[in-house]
Amino acid sequence: MEDKSNENPLRQGMRLIRTPQPCTLIIFGATGDLTRRKLIPSLFSLYNQSLLPQNFNIIAFARRPKTTEEFRRDMADGLKEFSEFQIDKNPGLDRFLSLIHYHRGDFTQIETHEKLKKFLQKLEDKKDGQRNRLHYLATPPSQYDSIIKNLGTAQLARNENGWTRIIIEKPFGRDLQSALELNKITGDVFTEDQIYRIDHYLGKETVQNILVFRFANGIFEPIWNRRYIDHVQITVAENIGVEGRGRFFEETGILRDIVQNHMLQLLSLFAMEPPSAFDANAVRDEKVKVLKAISPLSRQYIKNNVVRGQYAAGSLMAKSLSGYLQEEGIPDNSITETYVAMKLFIDNWRWASVPFYLRAGKRLPKRVTEIAIYFKDAPLQIFGDVTEGEIPANVLTLKIQPDEGISLKFDSKVPGPGGNIRPVNMDFRYGTSFGESPPDAYERLLLDAMIGDSTLFTRSDENEKAWELLTPILHYWQNNKNRVPQYNIGSWGPKEADDLLNKENRAWRRL
Ligand SMILES: NC(=O)c1ccc[n+]([C@@H]2O[C@H](COP(=O)([O-])OP(=O)(O)OC[C@H]3O[C@@H](n4cnc5c(N)ncnc54)[C@H](OP(=O)(O)O)[C@@H]3O)[C@@H](O)[C@H]2O)c1
Numbered sequence: 001m002e003d004k005s006n007e008n009p010l011r012q013g014m015r016l017i018r019t020p021q022p023c024t025l026i027i028f029g030a031t032g033d034l035t036r037r038k039l040i041p042s043l044f045s046l047y048n049q050s051l052l053p054q055n056f057n058i059i060a061f062a063r064r065p066k067t068t069e070e071f072r073r074d075m076a077d078g079l080k081e082f083s084e085f086q087i088d089k090n091p092g093l094d095r096f097l098s099l100i101h102y103h104r105g106d107f108t109q110i111e112t113h114e115k116l117k118k119f120l121q122k123l124e125d126k127k128d129g130q131r132n133r134l135h136y137l138a139t140p141p142s143q144y145d146s147i148i149k150n151l152g153t154a155q156l157a158r159n160e161n162g163w164t165r166i167i168i169e170k171p172f173g174r175d176l177q178s179a180l181e182l183n184k185i186t187g188d189v190f191t192e193d194q195i196y197r198i199d200h201y202l203g204k205e206t207v208q209n210i211l212v213f214r215f216a217n218g219i220f221e222p223i224w225n226r227r228y229i230d231h232v233q234i235t236v237a238e239n240i241g242v243e244g245r246g247r248f249f250e251e252t253g254i255l256r257d258i259v260q261n262h263m264l265q266l267l268s269l270f271a272m273e274p275p276s277a278f279d280a281n282a283v284r285d286e287k288v289k290v291l292k293a294i295s296p297l298s299r300q301y302i303k304n305n306v307v308r309g310q311y312a313a314g315s316l317m318a319k320s321l322s323g324y325l326q327e328e329g330i331p332d333n334s335i336t337e338t339y340v341a342m343k344l345f346i347d348n349w350r351w352a353s354v355p356f357y358l359r360a361g362k363r364l365p366k367r368v369t370e371i372a373i374y375f376k377d378a379p380l381q382i383f384g385d386v387t388e389g390e391i392p393a394n395v396l397t398l399k400i401q402p403d404e405g406i407s408l409k410f411d412s413k414v415p416g417p418g419g420n421i422r423p424v425n426m427d428f429r430y431g432t433s434f435g436e437s438p439p440d441a442y443e444r445l446l447l448d449a450m451i452g453d454s455t456l457f458t459r460s461d462e463n464e465k466a467w468e469l470l471t472p473i474l475h476y477w478q479n480n481k482n483r484v485p486q487y488n489i490g491s492w493g494p495k496e497a498d499d500l501l502n503k504e505n506r507a508w509r510r511l
Pocket residue numbers: 028029030031032033034035037061062063064105106107108137138139140141143169170171
């Protein structure tokens with residue numbers, strides 16, 4: 001049995017400082033972009049806050065020849081660029097870097113895993129002999145299979161004189177079939193409670209706050225249902241394009257990259273029933289129930305309710321930019337979507353017939369992630385004769401990034417003798433209320449995995465359900481190789497996306 005005495009983030013972690021047991025983190029793919037930009041800066045931040053355990057070590061595993069000294073120097077350079085902490089003259093920097101050891105090898109070779117095992121044991125024996133190990137797969141997904149199998153063969157997957165866990169980066173599968181296969185490969189070597197499928201959105205404070213907002217406050221629950229809510233809009237907009245990662249994106253598309261993981265996570269946290277306890281399985285059970293309740297998407301439904309798009313050449317903030325098809329590495333006949341919008345229904349008593357509109361895209365006017373809840377109109381409109389035009393709906397917005405906060409738009413009388421009514425905002429902003437910006441999502445998730453708390457990680461059934469829902473869209477698009485509708489850079493997507501709401505007398509929120 002695993003010792004989980006430290007677990008439960010919101011119940012105790014928001015108040016108490018949680019320090020994990022001594023352990024070793026093994027980063028597979030340590031010379032990659034994710035390690036340099038996110039993992040090492042997050043670990044350094046945890047180190048500076050004294051949140052890393054005693055006797056902590058990092059083994060950086062990658063293929064290119066490098067000495068430990070060289071690797072530490074690379075990481076010091078990376079920290080200068082990406083750490084929120086002052087690096088020059090930071091007395092902790094050298095001590096932090098001394099925790100890192102470089103291990104060179106090819107993931108596909110069993111010998112390198114056997115060498116890794118010996119190296120680990122030596123390191124652990126020098127300390128207290130406890131074998132608490134956290135493997136982190138920060139590699140292209142094509143490597144997951146060999147690494148997991150080799151960890152099994154080298155007996156680096158067992159809990160033996162300590163715990164062993166594995167964090168697996170997204171994407172976890174690229175459709176239902178591949179997700180099932182990957183879950184099988186992983187499940188043959190690790191038990192489900194050892195597996196931490198990461199979706200860094202869940203590490204964001206604002207995403208966790210969806211649960212606190214809903215379940216720590218008494219006033220919202222009574223209106224959180226079909227009786228009061230007209231519809232919900234979830235937006236994940238980026239103003240950037242593929243940023244030199246065209247080949248990766250061409251194989252992925254926005255549906256796989258954003259909707260399958262981040263957006264369905266937001267949707268299920270928003271729509272789930274209250275869990276019976278704040279623990280990993282109770283929360284994830286409720287999230288899976290939401291995914292199971294979403295109406296399956298038939299071909300006809302997809303045709304009428306799912307829209308894709310590709311950005312066409314244009315300009316954004318006075319800068320001329322090339323369209324998706326002109327980006328490096330993108331074939332002229334590409335049908336990969338850089339934009340998607342869709343309508344979903346959740347068939348349960350709480351949400352029956354409430355449309356959930358989702359949109360995600362690249363090269364949109366600004367970077368913004370939010371959930372906007374549109375409430376129904378007041379049952380009787382008594383101000384029709386005294387105000388001009390329609391009275392706008394009340395909208396509650398959960399702002400995930402970049403302006404983290406919550407805002408409520410409601411209608412108010414314009415001062416003066418007339419009777420005009422105008423919407424006003426009531427705003428809560430994290431920065432203003434708490435006087436500090438939220439920590440990076442990876443800090444929270446790395447710490448949770450070391451502590452053994454999987455609440456903010458995706459369970460296998462959750463991952464499979466998400467793929468089961470969206471795979472018919474992937475198949476539909478593959479079988480309909482028509483030109484993908486284009487949208488202008490700096491616009492909010494193709495006309496077809498506007499039509500999706502306009503035909504129901506609704507409109508996307510202007511951001
Ligand atoms: N980058 C991000 O911001 C980001 C964000 C979210 C999720 N992710 C996910 O995180 C994962 C890693 O992304 P990344 O951008 O860091 O990838 P990356 O820059 O391409 O790095 C890949 C790493 O894997 C190593 N590698 C590949 N094949 C190997 C082999 N056969 N043996 C040993 N080492 C091998 C490379 O080592 P050498 O270079 O030494 O050969 C390198 O360290 C991906 O699953 C990605 O989807 C990344």
